[in-house]
Each structure stands twice: as structure tokens, then as C-alpha cells.
Amino acid sequence: MNARMRGFRTYRRPKFLGAASARVSFDITLPVAPTCDIQIVGKSGEQATQAEWEDAVQQLCTRDEFIPVSPKGTSGFDLYVRYGKRPRSGEEVREYVRGDKVYDDPVFVAYNLFSLRADTVVYHPRMQTLEATGNVVADDESGECRAAWMSFKLENGKATPVR
Secondary structure (H helix, E strand, O other): OEEOOOOEOOEEOOOOOOOOOOOOOOOOOOOEOOOOOOOOEOOOOOEOOHHHHHHHHHHHHHOEEEEEEOOOOOOOEEEEEEOOEOOOEOOOOEEEEOOOOOOOOOEEEEEOOEEEEEOEEEEEOOOOEEEEEEEEEEEEOOEEEEEEEEEEEEEOOEEEEOO
16 A cells, blocks of 8 residues: 655555455555655766665665565565664664654554554564564554553564563
8 A cells, every 4th residue: 555645755555454344544644755866876986786776765765665574485464664764784683763853753664454653663584573662652453552662573464562
């Protein structure tokens, strides 16, 4: 599901599972789109390759990604993350933080019908867990929950709190 409005970032939501007779509503806030007037130079100092350009746009402009969260060979759910900055990323851990300015939007996460906003979110791909800190607001079918810190296990389309 995508929602677009000129001058604002696109709202993206990974596929989700709902009952055929269920009515699902999303309360969407579109953040202002960042400006992205950049020139990319390749590692060689020459014009950037298509892959280098796409990676730079992803890191500097788009600042969102879809991550498959499912056992190998199955078509499971994706984890969607929209962020301000990404200090570290790799196979073991992916860290996302809001931007530096007070008015920057928090990190936004969506997984099936679960969503989360926080100042910092760390995703551990191997363990399929999320750790959220700073002004955490989590929302799923059961309602909204607010805390300074929360941790979740992502499994079979559910985000289960970890104590």
C-alpha cells in the first residue's frame, strides 16, 4: 500500500494479512519530503555507476527500506523501516535513528498490522527482533502502547513483546 502527495514522503506499507470481512483503517501522517539535489561521484573519481548512484540515493535521500522477515524459501512478511539516519548496518545488526533536528520525524516501522515509532530502532535480522528506545509508540490490533523502551520478536506476521 502506498500513499503519495506532492512535497511529502511516500507512505509505504508492506503487505499485511486481514480477514476477508475485516475493515482496516490506517491513520497516516505524511512527513515532508527531504530535498535531494545531489551529485554522485564513483569510487574511481569518474561518473558513478548505476549501483553506486542507487545506493547513494537510498542512503541520502529515500531513507527507507523493506527487509524480508521469513524463513528461507517462504513468502512471509516484510519489515518496512523509514528513518532519518542509519549509523550502522550489517548482517548482525541494523540501527536506525531519527534525524538530528528536533522537528525530524521518528523512525517508523511497519510489519503486517503492527507499527512502531521511536527515536532509535535496532533490528537483529538473525534473531528477528526489534529494540526500540526513546518515545516509543507501538500500535497493533489490540491498541496503542507507549514506553521509553520496548523489544519485539517478529514471527509469522506478529510482533510479540519480549520482556
